[in-house]
Amino acid sequence: DSGVTQTPKHLITATGQRVTLRCSPRSGDLSVYWYQQSLDQGLQFLIQYYNGEERAKGNILERFSAQQFPDLHSELNLSSLELGDSALYFCASSADGDYEQYFGPGTRLTVT
């Protein structure tokens, strides 16, 4: 158990819909990262937050957004969903933005 929690574990929704994925980092970690894992693209970095502020951005679509709240939990919002958004979404956390990132169990999103 990494100490990172993610909810929900599974999510099935229809195209065009909007969903919110939630992540709670390890106790004491200030940085939260979001990654997408798909069969064709592998593990891809989406975005990083550090203590409530956006720190780095990857190839995150404009339809996707994230935020980190004062209690340090984070949410990833995915809107206008397309079939191609079906993937595993992982949250990871680290102590102060260093590279040793600890991953949660992931949310499996299926868009039908």
Add this chain to the structure above:
Amino acid sequence: GQQLNQSPQSMFIQEGEDVSMNCTSSSIFNTWLWYKQDPGEGPVLLIALYKAGELTSNGRLTAQFGITRKDSFLNISASIPSDVGIYFCAGAGGTSYGKLTFGQGTILTVHP
């Protein structure tokens, strides 16, 4: 952008054998990490390397940070059935603060 080439893509070995896998990059990284992912779970951090030439062990696992800073190697000695899974290398550093770039993964199968 930065790309990591991980090889081999898959390995089928007998229990007790040693395993080697590697990762090469088109550009320099300041940090190399190795993760293992079991089906339906998030990646688990195995080893982190911070200095060129560094050799680090974690039980039966040994990893090295290449001298050129463009490659890394992971060795598993005396493999056991629970070593089965997907092993990922990840690189970080430079302008990609906090962001991990992952290899495509090596699928390891261990026959008892």
